Amino acid sequence: xxxxxxxxxxxxxxxxxxxxxxxxxxxxxxxxxxxxxxxxxxxxxxxxxxxxxxxxxxxxxxxxxxxxxxxxxxxxxxxxxxxxxxxxxxxxxxxxxxxxxxxxxxxxxxxxxxxxxxxxxxxxxxxxxxxxxxxxxxxxxxxxxxx
Numbered sequence: 001x002x003x004x005x006x007x008x009x010x011x012x013x014x015x016x017x018x019x020x021x022x023x024x025x026x027x028x029x030x031x032x033x034x035x036x037x038x039x040x041x042x043x044x045x046x047x048x049x050x051x052x053x054x055x056x057x058x059x060x061x062x063x064x065x066x067x068x069x070x071x072x073x074x075x076x077x078x079x080x081x082x083x084x085x086x087x088x089x090x091x092x093x094x095x096x097x098x099x100x101x102x103x104x105x106x107x108x109x110x111x112x113x114x115x116x117x118x119x120x121x122x123x124x125x126x127x128x129x130x131x132x133x134x135x136x137x138x139x140x141x142x143x144x145x146x147x
Contacts, residue, residue, distance in 0.1 A: 020086060028086060035093065038077070046090060047080040053091040060095070 024032070031050025038060045046054065054077050062069035074092045081090035 020088070024086060028084075032088060035091075038073075043076045043080045046077050047083050050084055050086075051081070051090070052088065053093060055093040055095065057095045 021029070028050040032052035034049075034051055035053035035055055036045075036051055037057045038054050039057075041051065041054065045051065062073040077092060078090050081088065
């Protein structure tokens with residue numbers, strides 16, 4: 001159940017969203033609804049076309065595949081998003097259906113449909129937990145590296 005603090009902030013969040021939308025041009029609205037694969041767009045394009053989301057798909061890793069390089073790559077895209085007129089933060093996504101196989105040294109899991117079979121539910125839950133731990137380690141480590 002949401003806290004009452006979160007509930008009391010909801011009208012303010014809605015007002016902020018509506019205010020932003022009213023101020024946006026059609027180009028900004030289209031850009032905000034667009035997700036582009038990172039190997040198909042430059043960080044400057046995020047700023048020039050008001051892109052709302054960038055995705056690292058298969059092979060979408062930085063030239064040096066390390067947590068620090070990942071943090072720097074995402075920061076560059078984010079910096080360009082924040083330099084737009086509306087300064088709306090970028091959503092950065094990673095194709096991690098099979099685990100974070102783009103990141104050197106991370107886990108790679110079998111196809112999810114196999115894991116969803118009733119006989120593999122316990123294994124599936126353990127792998128989900130392991131993947132979450134890996135992600136939290138990466139995010140935490142990346143955050144520490146940027147300080």
